[in-house]
Amino acid sequence: xxxxxxxxxxxxxLLRRTSTDLPADVIAALKRARDSESAGTPAWSVFESILQNxxxxxxxxxxxxxxxxxxxxxxxxxxxxxxRAMARDIVAATAVAVEKCYLRPNSVDPISGKNxxxxxxxxxxxxxxxxxxxxxxxxRVMLKGGGCENVGAQYSLPFAPLGAGRDLxxxxxxxxxxxxxxxxxxxxxxxxxxxxxGDRASSYMTAKEQHFRALDDSNPDPVxxxxxxxxxxxxxxxxxxxxxxxxxxxxxxxxxxxxxRLPASFFVSVSYMCWECRRRDMWIRNGxxxxx
Amino acid sequence: MNNIELPASGETIARLRVGDLVSINGVMVTxxxxxxxxxxxxxxxxxxxxxxxxxxxxxxxxLNGGVIYHCGPVVEKEKSGRxxxxxxxxxxxxxxxxxxxxxxxxxxxxxxxxxxxMGEKTLEACKRHKAVYLHAVGGAASILAASVVEVLDVMKIxxxxxxxxxxxxxVQDFPAVVTMDSHGGSxxxxxxxxxxxxxxxxxxxxxxxx
Numbered sequence: 001x002x003x004x005x006x007x008x009x010x011x012x013x014l015l016r017r018t019s020t021d022l023p024a025d026v027i028a029a030l031k032r033a034r035d036s037e038s039a040g041t042p043a044w045s046v047f048e049s050i051l052q053n054x055x056x057x058x059x060x061x062x063x064x065x066x067x068x069x070x071x072x073x074x075x076x077x078x079x080x081x082x083x084r085a086m087a088r089d090i091v092a093a094t095a096v097a098v099e100k101c102y103l104r105p106n107s108v109d110p111i112s113g114k115n116x117x118x119x120x121x122x123x124x125x126x127x128x129x130x131x132x133x134x135x136x137x138x139x140r141v142m143l144k145g146g147g148c149e150n151v152g153a154q155y156s157l158p159f160a161p162l163g164a165g166r167d168l169x170x171x172x173x174x175x176x177x178x179x180x181x182x183x184x185x186x187x188x189x190x191x192x193x194x195x196x197x198g199d200r201a202s203s204y205m206t207a208k209e210q211h212f213r214a215l216d217d218s219n220p221d222p223v224x225x226x227x228x229x230x231x232x233x234x235x236x237x238x239x240x241x242x243x244x245x246x247x248x249x250x251x252x253x254x255x256x257x258x259x260x261r262l263p264a265s266f267f268v269s270v271s272y273m274c275w276e277c278r279r280r281d282m283w284i285r286n287g288x289x290x291x292x
Numbered sequence: 293m294n295n296i297e298l299p300a301s302g303e304t305i306a307r308l309r310v311g312d313l314v315s316i317n318g319v320m321v322t323x324x325x326x327x328x329x330x331x332x333x334x335x336x337x338x339x340x341x342x343x344x345x346x347x348x349x350x351x352x353x354x355l356n357g358g359v360i361y362h363c364g365p366v367v368e369k370e371k372s373g374r375x376x377x378x379x380x381x382x383x384x385x386x387x388x389x390x391x392x393x394x395x396x397x398x399x400x401x402x403x404x405x406x407x408x409x410m411g412e413k414t415l416e417a418c419k420r421h422k423a424v425y426l427h428a429v430g431g432a433a434s435i436l437a438a439s440v441v442e443v444l445d446v447m448k449i450x451x452x453x454x455x456x457x458x459x460x461x462x463v464q465d466f467p468a469v470v471t472m473d474s475h476g477g478s479x480x481x482x483x484x485x486x487x488x489x490x491x492x493x494x495x496x497x498x499x500x501x502x
Contacts (some may be wrong), residue, residue: 042311042469049429049467057434063379066366066433066455101378104366105454113326147384147408147430153471162495173500180491183484185384185408187430234494240486243430244405245469246483276431 001085010282010289011093016102017291018141018280019063022054026277028091033189033249043247045152057060064276068103069143071125076138081128090127094119130165136285142211153178154204157266166266171196172231178270179235179251184244189252191215195269198259205273210255211280228254260291299357300402302422308470310477314426316466319444324383326416326456336394341377347447356459362388362406364455374441376474382407383431392416405468409480418474425472439466
């Protein structure tokens, strides 16, 4: 883009960092999870492999996971910046990141089965732009793998099979149900993002956006914060453990957002993020780029 | 640690039990969704059509006593033209549940590596044909790629795309855990039964406001 000639290169670097280097809060949560397991058990050895992989991927600059996922971009920008120019650069950077083996060609036509070869196609990458009052640009990206995406779930309350009504108890019940149904298939211990309310689409998106929150943050809404804490405690009593091998650590965190609903609808959406919570923020401040 | 040399015999596999750590050495082949459908469509209850014969000649001996790895790798083509595995962890196995049992039986496959476990049909095939399901650590793609020491061949890359192709690889000290054995044991079944019982207790707690 014109204002920032290096924007495309910066996005390539953002994708490299996100694919190869986990954020500090995620590594800290993984270490806490390892320490909750008894040394020598299969669960403990999973964490040893996980933490070794985190180090090797960073040192060798190779993808943490071969499934580099759907690339979800959330861009905040000041007034006057062309979102079309940013979108063009992000798309071009995605193809470069594939050439450099930071990303796998991961975009498949659902009818022909043909892989586009460069990770670009309808819906790929996923881009969302929002104007804000600041002068800075913030580009947030998350790599959301297919295994964990497949175990996400959406409930419409009341949900009779579990006796879950249209209240917080019902919400807590169905979120816990989604975690139990996921077992180890989403590459646990997972980071759980949930949304209460919204329509089917906005509810899922808000659930997914919770993965941008640091695992050690604190929800400013006291009701949601208490719900998150109760769910974190209960989920880790399920005994599913890392990879579903059995163990103390079933989730790394539970984050819940909310949206207003229609009187007729009461959706609860659950997005499961694998242990490899790949997300990064890139900032452009006064023409300087920084990745956090 | 149990060292498994490929191709493996039924006796070697029968010694393995749920929870055993294994280290695999030898030649194995990756296969995921498109590859499994292809094997079933062309090889089960029929002879492969003429245009697939050249693949049959390679795949049949590879799979006999061999191991299928559920994996869609990140692969780099080096300047020399040789392929190199960059990131290669397991993909979710349950999608292959309709195909896996017949493939194990038809080709004499001794092991399937993946993640998340498989269902009753595969467990039954493991029992009948002396095979095991081996769980690798999902997401540990950089360290697992390091145990792939050589890429020997690739098949169907144009047709299936890079992640879905059959990659024939030589591995050294590839680590995995037996989670389904040839005696009917399944860690996945046990963990799910226990966690579901706990879940039901926790739902009661939620109703009581605990």
